[in-house]
Amino acid sequence: MPHIDRASAKINLTLHVTGRRVDGWHRLESLVVFAGAADALTLDPGPALALTVAGPTAAAAGPDDDNLVAKAARALAARVPGLILGRFVLVKRLPVAAGLGGGSADAAAALRLLARANGLPPDDARLYEAACATGADVPVCLASRSRMMRGTGHELGPLLGLPALPAVLVNPRVPVPTVAVFKALAIAPGTDIASSHPADDRIPTEREALIAQLADLRNDLEPPARAMAPEIDAVIAALAATAGARLVRMSGSGATVFGLYATPRDALKAATALRRAHPGWWVRATMLR
Ligand SMILES: C[C@@](CO)(OP(=O)(O)O)[C@H](O)COP(=O)(O)OP(=O)(O)OC[C@H]1O[C@@H](n2ccc(N)nc2=O)[C@H](O)[C@@H]1O
C-alpha cells in the first residue's frame, strides 16, 4: 500500500527583507502559513528512486530529474546510509513559480514520506539538513504549520497556533521567477536593514487583531514583482473589490495574491465571482492555518 501525503501551498502573510549577505542571498523575516490548496504525493517504498509527475500543472514543473521531489530524496539518501527510496507519484495541482512554494512543499512531503518509510522520527536532524540543501523554503514546509521564518529561510521560529483564516488565492497564470524578483530589489551585497517585523510573541492569536496587525506590515517583494508582471495589479484590484475582503497582499515572489475574509462563506462568494469574471485565472477559496 503506497503512503500518501499532502503538499500544502505556503503563503507569506508578511515578508520583510532585512538585508543581503555578501554571498548575494537575501535575509528575510516572514510570517508563513499554509493553505488547504495542495499537491498530492505518494510513495511506494523500494530500493530505487523513481518519480512520475501527473496533474493539471505537471508540464510547468519541468523535467522529472530536476524535480525538487527527486532532489530532496537524493539529499536525504546522501545523509542516511541504506535509505529505502521508492516510486513517487506527484499529482501537481498548484501553479508553478507562483509564490506558493509548491515545489518546496512537494520536496518536504517527499522527506516526510521517506521518514515514514524508514522509521525516522520527524525531528531527525537529517530531515532538516536535507530540506536546507534542497531549497530556501523547504525547511518551513517540513512541518507545514504557521511560524516565523528568518534568515534565508532556514531559521524557524516556534509554531504559532494562529487562528484559521478564510482566504481566496488568485494566480493570473503568469509565472514569476523568484531569482529575478530578488534581483530587482537592487540591494547591494553586505547591506543590513533594521528589523521592522513584530517578534514571534507579539503576533496576535485572535483573528481580528491578527488581520489588523498584518495591515501594518508588508511584502517587500510585491513592488518589484508588480513592475515585472503587471497582471498582478489587476488581480490585487479584483480581489480588493470583492465583498468582505479584509486584506489583499501578494505571497512570496508572486504572482499569487491572497485575500483574507471574515468567514469561509465570504471567501467562497468572492471566489465564485472572481472565477466568473476572470475564467483564465487560477482561483481557490481555502483556509490558511
Ligand atoms: C521568496 C520566497 C519566500 O518564501 O518564496 P517563493 O516566492 O519562491 O515561493 C523564498 O524565500 C524563496 O524560496 P525558494 O523558492 O525555495 O528559493 P530557492 O529556490 O532556494 O532560491 C531561488 C533563488 O532566489 C534567491 N534567493 C532566495 C531566497 C533568499 N532568501 N534570498 C535569495 O536571494 C537566490 O538567488 C536563489 O538562488
Ligand SMILES: Nc1ncnc2c1ncn2[C@@H]1O[C@H](COP(=O)(O)OP(=O)(O)O)[C@@H](O)[C@H]1O
Ligand atoms: N515539484 C515541483 N513543483 C513545482 N516546480 C518545481 C518542482 N520541482 C522543480 N520545480 C522548479 O522549481 C521552480 C520553482 O517552482 P515553485 O516551487 O512552484 O515556485 P514558487 O516557490 O515561486 O511557487 C520552477 O521553475 C520549477 O521548474
